Amino acid sequence: MENKLVDLRDSRFVLYEQLEIEKLCETERFGDHSKETFEMIIDTAEKLAVNEFAPVNSEGDEVGCVFENGTVRCPEAFRSPFGKYCEGGWMSLPDVYDVGGQNAPICMYFACHELFYAANHALTVYMGLTHSAAKVIELYGTDEQKRKYMQPLYEGRYSGTMDLTETQAGSDVGAARAKAVRNPDGTFSIVGGKIFISSGENDLTENIVHIVLARIEGDPEGTRGLSCFIVPKYRVNDDGTLGDTNDLVCSGVEHKMGIHGSPTSVLNFGDNGMCRGELLGPEQKGIVVMFHMMNEQRVLVGLQGQALGSAAYLHALDFARERKQGGAFGTRDFTQVPIITHPDVRRNLLWMKAYTEGLRALVLYTTFCMDMETASTDEEEKKRWLNLVELLTPIAKACSTDKGFDVCVRAIQVHGGYGFCKEYKVEQFARDCKITAIYEGTNGIQALDLFGRKIRMKQGEAFRTVVEEMKKNIERASGIAALAPYAESVGRSVAALEEITRFLLEKSSGEDAYLACSWATPYLEIFGDVVLGWMFLWQAWKACEAQTGAGERDKPFYAGKIATAKFFIGSVLPAVYGRMDTIRQFDRSFVEMGESVFVS
Template sequence: MGNKLCDLKDVRFVLYDLLNVEELCKSERFSDHSRETFEMTINTAEKLAVNDFAPANEPGDVIGCKWENGTVRVPSVYHEPYRKLVEGGWFCAQEKYEVGGQNVPHVVDYVCKILFFAANHNLAGYYGLTHSAAKVIEVFGSEDQKRKYMLPLYEGRFGGTMCLTEAQAGSDVGAVRSKAVKNQDGTYSIIGSKIFITGGETDLNENIIHVVLARIEGDPEGTKGLSCFIVPKIRVNDDGTLGENNDVVCPGIEHKMGMRGSSTSVLAFGDNENCRGELLGGERKGIVTMFNMMNEQRLLVGMQGIAQGSTAYLHALDFARERKQGVAAGKKEVAQDPIVVHADVRANLLWMKCYTEGIRALVLYAVFCMDRIHTAADENEKQKWNDIIEVLTPVCKAYGSDKGFEVCIKAVQVLGGYGYCSEYHVEQFARDCKITSIYEGTNGIQSLDLVNRKISMKNGRAYRTVLSQIKESIVEALEWNELIPYASDLKSYLGMLEEITEKVLNMKTAGVVELVESWASLYLEIWGDILLGWLFLWEARVARERLEESKTEHKPNGEAPDYFNEAFFTGKIITAKYYLGTLLPPVTGKLETIRKSDHAFLDMQESFFFD
């Protein structure tokens, strides 16, 4: 086994065989790159993840963050790998040269992120948010703001946060009470408090830039009255040097189930009436501005969930190959066999393999669509890829984080009693993973986003664009006899999804909203199930094509081509068949639940719950 973070052989299959990312290099945006530079980038990230991030993961969990008199010290073992992350330019590798980036395709950058987050979710989280803060300033900021804040963030010298949540305003963003009062010099005095702020106070950076959602004094209640502000921990002078403290105080940090090396901070702004912020993106444009940042984070969080699942799966696989208990079914010898030979363990591992590989492919496909926007020939093509991203984002976030956590739990089960013990690591993966279904918009919120907004976007055109991609893959798979039954089944499930989607849309139009929203999580799960079926069918077809090509292509010395590995491609086909033939069919029960439209939920009053 290679690293126990991420199966890079499978990743390379997705990149080069499925998505054909080398085609991106023909565009002007990515013309400086090639497969060789992609490989150099991924290999460098793997070394940093394996040699520096992973060894700091368990100690960081044990040490945790320490708060004292408003200052937070992250685990000391984080400082050296973080320094290497900064020196390597990883904070903006996917950005343009003009802002210090390397023009690396987003999909290649995400492979590197998967490695970093699998190795150390806590530590990698600091850099993920810093990029998002820099990006929102790049998109909406003035030239002065980009020079003072964006560039140091992209360099990793400054840390970045996203400050939305307040005690009374969690998922209900419109209830934000933080206030902004305009000053004569054009700045704003910020007054208020925020909770659950990742990286809100740390000793990793020389400064921290908070992107804060607040309401300008006199503006209307609700989301329409919110604005976005850049609020530095330490004020930045016009020449880029640091000035005085900006009256941003951390009264404490949260003590959590997991992510103990991640500083989840309470922040108080303007207790001494001396906190200054700069407007970002226009007055009362806060939601539009902040959701540019939030949508990036939601894809990232889906990736985080499956990154933890990935390392949990590989640790469980390694354990199952080493741990000996019992003998294989039908075997007469008394010598113990590795537990991987037992049907229950092998079924658990195959389940984990399916969801790890399937969701990773889904996230990489979604991010690849971002790259396709950069290479699109016209506005119509750009809109196509953007529509796909819009629909896939809530699914990637919610389905990826939910299934990633389930993979971690199954890893604990495969290890048995050892899985419950800290020295075998998987229990930490489960604890750290759980937050991914909660932060950056709970998974319930993602489900409502899909039901209430995404499927009705552009009169349904956006979601039908995704379905058209699936239908193309079904047609291509039907050309291979061994895939016909699987492609036919997927076609049937897809037809049922179209049917219940129209049902949902019609019920919403008729005002039957509460019942529809009670199905939201189930409906999103159906989307996730079918999307994975699509990707596995696509992978099976490509793997079969590669196997057939190997029979006709030969090197002069008679060796098989470099890409050919019969066991790998055969394994891809079997994994796809297992998902399509064993794990996907239960989706019919979920579809039937919505089709039946049972009203018991509506009859259940609050008083009927146990008092």
């Protein structure tokens, strides 16, 4: 079994050595788990990803989803791995026993899904959304809704979707026009159209449960007037059998740049006035309900970007070791050497390795914070973990997807002309990856969430919590002689981040607010690199400690980890200062020219 998807030695290092997730097993919530059960889960996930998901990735890309008379034929080759995933209970891995789950930490679910997304992004999109739909019904549904919809979703008999987007309501979710009209029996008639709905129509499952945002007649405009509804493709009878079709039709699927195996559907609800929906959660709280789905999805989409970067990097590494061009650097020997020895290729690969591993640590840390928040019994501690999750979510989503895509593009470059050809898989990774920066809130919207909301919320408490955590690691690493200069570098970048945050906050409170806000994305990118600097410093001191007494097999890994950390802190992180200086210039040409700048 060849795994060119995820470096599991690195995943294990993050889970067990950096985050020490075995601590979770000491809590009541995760008390039934141990390193042995975690290892069993990872091994099984690897087999499923490598043996079942990856082999049908290209086929799914080639055949795509076929739309015919209102139905969608998914790639036939997806049926078997989808079935095995469901049979294996992967859908509800992190959920409580009461709903049929395995009570595993969410960070384990993410570690396994890095393998699944890397192996077959389009296929795994069905599963991620199905899990989120089940989760939101678990949290907000009535007992009857849980029985009728949640259970079959967790079992994978039904698939789930989230339906926000309409033609005029993309990032502007509150502009949704889908309408809900009260019926005497307590249900609602849903009328309207949704676009771009992933898995919106598919033939992998016997029913589809749509979680739909719509406005009850008479409710206010904007997001605060929206409510959430469960709208099944087929109505479900009280005994769980399927009833009539629910006046909901798919009128087409998009032809896309990537994830061809995932049907991105146009849905029309209630053309004949017969589409029944059930209210999920309180009226006019649809956005709050949907946010539960979106928060999980945002970090999961971050994982998608990171996972595709991981697969692209490992493919590029393999290629660079095999492909020979040119003589050895600085010699007159014309014997061709592997391209990995050329300085430009080597730097490219190290950059890719650094981002792949740094982002893996960030995504797994964010989910570990979710687990700690769930498991903590102390209210103050819970608040602290939640602060970390809230602040890190937009960074994990945007940085992992932007940089994950950059890694895929660099992987193509390392392959030269072969990278541009279908036979080598990296071009598909790049095409599949691009969407991750767009859906689940574009990365521009993530930057606004970070800059406009998260760093200000609770009077800056979440921001302070993150900085405090960074400083703990800086202090710890300063005590190790070999790392002291790197600890100082990261410390300097954190101080600079605090300073640029103050600068932009000050500017954004006055008449320069528009100009200040235009820096939201560069600010997020800087924040992301400082966070990765922190992750690497943390990993470096853990690796230094582990090196002493490590066996022969582990020594090269720790040495590589320390070298990668030093490379990121020494060769990548310093770029943030130039970017911060640029922001501090606060160049006014951006606003002075107004619209006229675009006139040719």
